[in-house]
Amino acid sequence: MLTKRIIPCLDVKGGRVVKGKSFVQLRDAGDPVERADFYYKEGADELVFLDITATPEGRDTMVDVVERISDKVFMPLTVGGGLRTIVNMRRMLLAGADKVSINTEAVLNPGLIKEGAEKFGSQCIVVAIDAKRVNGGKQARWEVYTHSGQKPTGLDAVEWAKKVVELGAGEILLTSMDADGHQTGYDNELTRAVSEAVSVPVIASGGAGGPEDLYQALILGKADAVLAASIFHYGTYSINDIKRYLAERGIPVRMQGG
């Protein structure tokens, strides 16, 4: 049976791992290569790296980081942040990334999703969606934001998710901006709405504070994978703690050594 993936996320700025709260207030959380190796040995199922510098210099640093990580860890790697062209994507894939994640650029230039999927295969193309709950109205809805959560787009998150899959995205990395960094649980309503609307895997992100939050994202949110940062970076929970908790509750997970 396909297991549910537990994915630590590393935000990288200038070659260092950082973590903020609701996209601001960054704190240093270590060397990316060391962290990647640590999570590999701990039994993480996959790693996501987001380059939050996203400048040309930052991207060079990131290519180097990805190369060094892929020399060391034999697990799937997704890299995102500031990838604007097929050339940018190809560079990351050649450096050792298995998938590239695009967010702002997907909104500005949806053709990039299609072109990327045609060039590298859908399985390589992850579209990251940052969504914020829209207050008021009878039915819950969420709006897509770009530019690291700075710019509202007017796009409905569920509709946008369907659209990116049509264009060729092979996976959706869905972050609730309301929940991100607060460690009070994922927005399971959002995750479920998107997961039920698309035929590709959905990674729930934003809000993990403890094992029960990940459990709920998988059960209530119907996520295929769950992503977390803070709870792993600061050692609040180990990957194994989380997996044991989930396994005890009947969620299929890959345990260490199996």
Place this chain on the structure above:
Amino acid sequence: MIAIIDYGAGNLRSVVNAVSRLGYEAKVVNSPEEVISARVVILPGVGAAADTMANLQKTGLDSAVKRYVAEGRPFLGVCIGMQVLFGGTEEGGWHECLGVIPGAVRKFAPGLKVPHMGWNQVKQKIAHPIFEGIPDEANFYFVHSYYVKPEDGSLVAGETEYGIPFCSVVAKDNLVATQFHPEKSGEAGLKVYDNFIRVALGARAGRR
């Protein structure tokens, strides 16, 4: 020397890294001559089967691979590198493939999330050196939307469940192919490469 075929599709770095990590010398090759003269050949794969076939044909690598395999020499196909060994694939219409193994590549039934992406168990259907030191039902990393269906069920060395049970490892003499990515499957995956190369080179003991 382990020849890793580069047909211009993508990322070979992880496969090269895995082979190097095990203490073997990996060489990325892109000509039919290099394939024919290699001792051990690995055909990795990402992307679409039709593109892969087109790339192999363009360079004459298709005939080289067919000849190499027909001679019963050690060959490992990974993911798309497994799928193209079959007669044909449903991916993007119907495309003829290398036809080294009788059978076809089919799409997963609707209703399942596709790609089949993540870690899933491989049930070992036969005793085979490729599984040495790997527990039955160990997890490996998969990412694919199509699966192989060999005509001869006895070639199914490993099976995985995703909606249906499908063939995740084929073995036929010195040919082994996996639908999962051993280079992305942690220590169990490295063990697959190690087992394959060790047997291929006829060495008595592993290097690790």
